[in-house]
Amino acid sequence: MKKFGGPAFVLDRSDINTDEIIPARYLTENSKEALAPHLLEDLNLDGFDPRDEKLRQARAIVTRGNFGCGSSREHAVWVFEKNNIDLVVAESFARIFRQNMFNCGMLAVELPKEDIDAIVALGPDLTLAVDLEKNVLMAQGSHKASFAFALNPFDRELVRAGGWLAFADAHY
Amino acid sequence: MGQTIAEKIFAAHRRDTPTPDNAVLNLDVVLAHEITTPIAINDLVARGMDRVFDSAKIKAVIDHVTPSKDSKTATQGKILRDWARRHQIKDFFDIGANGVCHALFPEKGFIRPGYTVIMGDSHTCTHGAFGAFAAGVGTTDLEVGILKGVCSFRRPETIKMAITGKLADGVYAKDVILFIIKTLTVNGATDKILEFVGPVVDAMSMEARMTLCNMAIEAGATCGICLPDRTTAAYLWPFIQGDYASVDAAVADFRQWHSDPDAGYASTMALDISGLEPQVTYGFKPDEVKDVTTMAGTRVDQVYIGSCTNGRIEDLREAARILAGRRIAATVRGILSPATPKVYVRALEEGIIKTFMEAGFCVTNPTCGACLGMSNGVLAAGEVCASTTNRNFNGRMGKGGMVHLMSPATAAATAVAGVITDPRPCLRQAKEAKL
Structure with missing residues (x-):
């Protein structure tokens, strides 16, 4: 199965919506690649700069509750994918965003608030790794910590298949 | 079970x-x-x-x-x-x-x-x-x-x-x-x-x-x-x-x-919704909602009536009850987008389009356009819109713009006053004028 993880970037706010992840003015693009430069361009978060070099290097995002709420636009998942980010760890997700992640063969991991607090406390030099056999997330920052998570078995199948289209084409 | x-x-x-x-x-x-x-x-x-x-x-x-x-x-x-x-x-x-x-x-x-x-x-x-x-x-x-x-x-x-x-x-x-x-x-x-x-x-x-x-x-x-x-x-x-x-x-x-x-x-x-006042959003999330009376007086630059939430004929009729015989404030841009051609034609037949236009509204063709800041009424930075749409996210109707969600009647009363306004006194007046 695909490996998830790498340098992680923390977006320490709840209810980050899809308009903030990729504004509607870029929904007129007909290729996923064209979205890439506009990642989180309208994010309303103190001290955040969408041109932050650490964001450009990131392979994973750590965030709070209700991530990806609002519009159904899968562009909000593709813009991460095209920036080589295929893992988002959050306290919770909006349903459509979470489904879009798994539909693209990407990984959305939910952890309780205490665990997200603990990951954020590891500091800005944060690296994540995921063991999908054991359902454990390993975090390395100022020190090392690991966190068990639950994964819906069907979502795991979608990750294994490389997304919903591949799964559906094989099964239906 | x-x-x-x-x-x-x-x-x-x-x-x-x-x-x-x-x-x-x-x-x-x-x-x-x-x-x-x-x-x-x-x-x-x-x-x-x-x-x-x-x-x-x-x-x-x-x-x-x-x-x-x-x-x-x-x-x-x-x-x-x-x-x-x-x-x-x-x-x-x-x-x-x-x-x-x-x-x-x-x-x-x-x-x-x-x-x-x-x-x-x-x-x-x-x-x-x-x-x-x-x-x-x-x-x-x-x-x-x-x-x-x-x-x-x-x-x-x-x-x-x-x-x-x-x-x-x-x-x-x-x-x-x-x-x-x-x-x-x-x-x-x-x-x-x-x-x-x-x-x-x-x-x-x-x-x-x-x-x-x-x-x-x-x-x-x-x-x-x-x-x-x-x-x-x-x-x-x-x-x-x-x-x-x-x-x-x-x-x-x-x-x-x-x-x-x-x-x-x-x-x-x-x-129990008895006693519920007209509601208006105040922040950048749709759960940030207050009674209209506590939001009254908030200045707006644009009023938008339309969308999949509130662009149907009943919505237009309620707004027209308030706009009939009135002009919108000189500081406000009013935009009406009937949600479908059928709604548009019906509104023409009922004289609603005329009411909106005589009040100073611009009437556009049916489209989602301004609701998500794509066309036909995008806000400039710093501008405020009273809107009958469904999302007040930061920048939703245009980067740097602010959106207050409300009903068509509240939006119409707001257009007339130029500031967020309780529609109920206007509606009472309209009713009394009819009697």
Whole structure:
């Protein structure tokens, strides 16, 4: 199965919506690649700069509750994918965003608030790794910590298949 | 144990049960628009899988940016148009016949009780007003829906929302749903279905029920849903009269979908809306809602009346009650976008368009446009809009702009005053003038 993880970037706010992840003015693009430069361009978060070099290097995002709420636009998942980010760890997700992640063969991991607090406390030099056999997330920052998570078995199948289209084409 | 309406619809459409917590459903209708569908079409073409599962079950519209505003939006329209033609999708609505998807498709009778419906648009939950399971999905779900006619969902859990009391004049379904979102918060219904029941819902028109269900997503819900009844049957009658001997027969048949008395719910909430004031959002989240009286006096630069939430004929009539014989403030730009051509024509016939224009409103063609900051009324940084739409996210109607969500009546009263205004005194005056 695909490996998830790498340098992680923390977006320490709840209810980050899809308009903030990729504004509607870029929904007129007909290729996923064209979205890439506009990642989180309208994010309303103190001290955040969408041109932050650490964001450009990131392979994973750590965030709070209700991530990806609002519009159904899968562009909000593709813009991460095209920036080589295929893992988002959050306290919770909006349903459509979470489904879009798994539909693209990407990984959305939910952890309780205490665990997200603990990951954020590891500091800005944060690296994540995921063991999908054991359902454990390993975090390395100022020190090392690991966190068990639950994964819906069907979502795991979608990750294994490389997304919903591949799964559906094989099964239906 | 009995079943909820959503569980009954799931049972009737179940194609596969990959795990006990997941269901793959057969779809009755797959809806498509020009913003989220072209990438699915291009992907299917690139994979050599440019097929549709059933051209009669796919309905498509160009609605988000129409007429096209630039080469990119023209290309999106062209991709959808060419695809609809090559797959002989009969129900394709292009310029001259197009309107806001969640107003247009119900008007055409495409949504029926017990149906499963998806669209690459989060406000697809609107169609739950007809007793359908209707969910907004991403482009990959849409792509699989187009190709295979199926979609996967988690096992449906339902929050029952029993609404009692009596709506005061000047208070509408929009105020009720804003108050519900405030109560539930923006993720209070995530992964849940919101089933709206009770005498207030029973008394609502289909248009009001659509407004109610439209914003279920703003509380995180997968779908809003109402139990199909006589109001539903009467609305659909022109489309179902070949299927039933009478409206009574349709009503009796629709009852099969009603939740059983012993159905299990994730939770049940009771809401008495007697005394509810008109509601207005104040922040950048749709659960940031206050009574209009506490928001009164907030300056606005633009007033927008339209969208899948509140661009239907009843909405326009309520706004026109306030605008009749009045002028909007000189500092305000008023924009009306009737949601469909049928609404537009009806508003012309009833003199509503004239009322809006004499009050100083600009009237645009039916389109989603300004609601998501794409066209026909995008805000400049620092500007404030009073809007009958559904999202007040930061920059939603234009980067740096602020949106206050409200009912059409509150929006009209606000347009006249130039500041957020309680519509009830205006409505009382209008009533007295008539007497």
